[in-house]
Amino acid sequence: MKTLFLLLIPxxxxxxxxxxxxxxxxxxxxxxxxxxxxxxQQIYTPNVPQNTNPQYVKQMEMYEQDRKKVxxxxxxxTQIDKDIVADGLNINYNLPSLSDSRGTEYYRQVFDEMLTxxxxxxxxxxxxxxxxxxxxxxxxxxxxxxxTIKQIAEFILAxxxxxxxxTESNSAKNFMLFKYFTxxxxxxxxKEKHFPIKYDFEDYWGQINWSKMFVTKLLKTNTGQCHSxxxxxxxxxxxxxxxxxxxxxxxxxxxKFQDEKGKWYNLELTNGMFTVSSFILNNGFIRSEAIQNxxxxxxxxxxxxxxxxxxxxxxxxxxxxxxxEFVEKVTNKALELNPNSITANMNKANLNSEHLKYVVKxxxxxxxxxxxxxxxxxxxxxxxxxxxxxxxxxxIENLGFQQMPAEAYEKWLGSLQTTKNKxxxxxxxxxxxxxxxTLNEAKxxxx
Numbered sequence: 539m540k541t542l543f544l545l546l547i548p549x550x551x552x553x554x555x556x557x558x559x560x561x562x563x564x565x566x567x568x569x570x571x572x573x574x575x576x577x578x579q580q581i582y583t584p585n586v587p588q589n590t591n592p593q594y595v596k597q598m599e600m601y602e603q604d605r606k607k608v609x610x611x612x613x614x615x616t617q618i619d620k621d622i623v624a625d626g627l628n629i630n631y632n633l634p635s636l637s638d639s640r641g642t643e644y645y646r647q648v649f650d651e652m653l654t655x656x657x658x659x660x661x662x663x664x665x666x667x668x669x670x671x672x673x674x675x676x677x678x679x680x681x682x683x684x685x686t687i688k689q690i691a692e693f694i695l696a697x698x699x700x701x702x703x704x705t706e707s708n709s710a711k712n713f714m715l716f717k718y719f720t721x722x723x724x725x726x727x728x729k730e731k732h733f734p735i736k737y738d739f740e741d742y743w744g745q746i747n748w749s750k751m752f753v754t755k756l757l758k759t760n761t762g763q764c765h766s767x768x769x770x771x772x773x774x775x776x777x778x779x780x781x782x783x784x785x786x787x788x789x790x791x792x793x794k795f796q797d798e799k800g801k802w803y804n805l806e807l808t809n810g811m812f813t814v815s816s817f818i819l820n821n822g823f824i825r826s827e828a829i830q831n832x833x834x835x836x837x838x839x840x841x842x843x844x845x846x847x848x849x850x851x852x853x854x855x856x857x858x859x860x861x862x863e864f865v866e867k868v869t870n871k872a873l874e875l876n877p878n879s880i881t882a883n884m885n886k887a888n889l890n891s892e893h894l895k896y897v898v899k900x901x902x903x904x905x906x907x908x909x910x911x912x913x914x915x916x917x918x919x920x921x922x923x924x925x926x927x928x929x930x931x932x933x934i935e936n937l938g939f940q941q942m943p944a945e946a947y948e949k950w951l952g953s954l955q956t957t958k959n960k961x962x963x964x965x966x967x968x969x970x971x972x973x974x975x976t977l978n979e980a981k982x983x984x985x
Contacts, residue, residue, distance in 0.1 A: 629897075629900055629901065630900075631897055631900075631919045631920065631923065632863065633861055633862050633863065633892070633893055633896055634862065634896075635862050635863055635864075636859045636860060636862045636864070637862070637864070639859050640675075641672075641675045641858070641859075642855070642859060642864070644671070644672040644675055644676050645672045645851065645854070645855045645864065646864065647672070648668045648669060648671075648672045648851060649848075649851060649864075649867070649868055649871075651668065652665065652668075652844075652847065652848065652851070653871070655844065657840065657841045657844050657875065658840050658841065659840070660840070660844060661776065662769070662772045662773050662776050662843070663684075663687055663773045663776060663777065665844075665847050666753060666769055666773065666847065666850075667680060667683055667753075667754070669847060669850050669851050669854060670749075670752045670753065670754050670854075672851070672854065672855075673748065673749065673752075673854045673858060674749075678754060683754065683757075686757055687773060687774065687777055688777065690718075690774060690777075691774060691777035691778050693718075693723075693725055693728055693730075693732065694714055694715065694718055694774065694778055695778055696725045696727070696728065697714060697717075697718075697723060697725045698710060698711070698714045700725055700726060701714075702978055702982075703974060703978060704974075704977050704978050704981040706981070707798065707974065707977045707978075707981075708780055708781050708795065708796075708797070708798065709795075709797040709798055709970060709973055709974055709977065710974045710977060710978070711775070711778055711779070711780035712775070712780050712781075712782055712795045712803070712805075713970050713971070713974050715771060715774055715775060715778075715780060715782075716805055716807075716812075718732065718774075719734065719735050719767070719771065719807050719810065720734050720735075720807075720810035720811075721734055722734060733760065734810065735756065735760055735761065735762060735767065735770075735807070736760065736761045737761065737762070737763060737808050737809070738750065738759070738761035738762055738763055742763040743944075744765075744857070748853075748854055748857040748858065750763070750766075751763070751765045751766055752766055753766050753769050753770045753773065756770055757770070763808065764790050764791050764792065764807070764808050765791060767807040767808060768784055768791050768792060768793050768807060769784075771793050771805070771807060772784060772793070772843075780795070781795060781796075782794070782795040782805075783795065783837030783838055784837075784838045784843055784846065785804070785834075785835060785836060785837055785838065786833070786834055786835075786836075786838075786880070786881075787818050787821065787824065787834050787835060788821065788823040788824060788834070788940070788942040788947070789942045789944075789947045790947070790951075792804060792805060792806050792807065792808075792813075792818075793805040793807065794837045797970065797973055798973065798977065799973065801969070802815075802837075803966060803970065804818065806954060808951065809951065809954045809955070811954055811959065811960075811963040812962070812963045812966035812967055812970075813954065813959065813962065813963070813966075814962045814966070815835065817954075817959060817962065818834075818835060819835065821942075821950045822946070822950070823940045823941075823942040823946065824938075824940075825938040825939075825940055826938070827936065827937065827938030828880075828937065828938030828939065828940075829938070830938070831878050831936075831937045831938055832878060833878055833879075833880040833937055833938060833939070834880075841875055841876065842875065842876045842879070844875055845872045845873075845875035845876035845879050845882060846872070846876075846879065846881065846882075848868050848869075848871050848872035848875065848882070849868075849869070849872045849879065849881045849882045849885060851868055852865050852868040852869050852872070852882075852885055853881075853885065855868070856885070856888075860892075861888070861889050861892040861893070865885070865889055866886075866889055869882055869885045869886050869889065870886075872885075873886065878937060880934070880937060880939055883930070883933055883934050883937065883939075884934065884939075886930050887927070887930040887931055887933075887934055890923070890926050890927040890930050891927055893923050893926075893927075894920075894923050894924055894927050897919075897920050897923055898914065898920070901913070901914065901917060901920060
């Protein structure tokens, strides 16, 4: 399942264009008389006898040097002529701004507010709500959202007390959070019964409806996917004072936390199971470079999480409006906070690809025709855009990214239900239950 990010736009026909270090324009005839035509004209080649006289040879060498100089000047002049043609077409190489589209002002407002945040101390709940609210053009009710989160947190803490869980234990709080997501839960004194949060199989990548990715949608329907579920988990963890982290694997995100003995747990909310790291690592689409560059299976710092929120902001804008300079600004901020963010780098690659497609259309270049494609080499600014696209795809390749097809992801997610993974789930759950019980008993003795 696609989490926060877009699939990469495949390199289209321009990947076949060889980029020279200093692109040279195609040579075209140049005549001092613009009305002159050489059509059907016979070329006269005089029969010059060989002459080995040193003075003559020197003169010929000087002539050859002059000829090459003139040829270079013609090349430069041809380039200037091409630039003049481009200017004559009123070519603006920048993507058109979408700032006049209704609703974009809410995204810009949220971006400005996010720039003021303390990168090590910000509210997951508040930032995520603002991003989702921008998509709905500020029509969501913040008071209602805050009230819902507070009520769920009170419900979870009340259940912990009912089970005699230590409400100060990070392990116990995360274990109770996991139970809230995966089990039917009822608390004495609370009228409502909570049922497990289900996976939403319909449009789980948000391709038709981007709000499928939202926590606010999850709260209304009690269904979500691997973007909204971990974000709700982090929001509730923040509310009850638990420490948990967002982590990513190909096309996916999940939760990690550490118990009091230093053991790390992977919480797979989409299937309601604990998973072991080897299962995630062996999904077939995690290269060694990806592990070395920390793009997968790492617990995100608060700074890296904020970078991810900037990417979320850009992704929502892209789905609703498209690509423009605002997407570039937001994505650059995300990369400033976390240069190795795979989702931010993918957004940038998509942006560069869209930029190139836009310019190619303006220059009336046919990407399906090899000769037409090579015409791009006559426009330095267009070549620079092409280079940027190539370079960004190289960045993603060097980070260790490997595209995971949707069918492969669904097969991997379904493999959580194999006997071995069910056994691993029970083993991890039992270990956490034992630790929670031990900590509870120690707490009672101290009290």
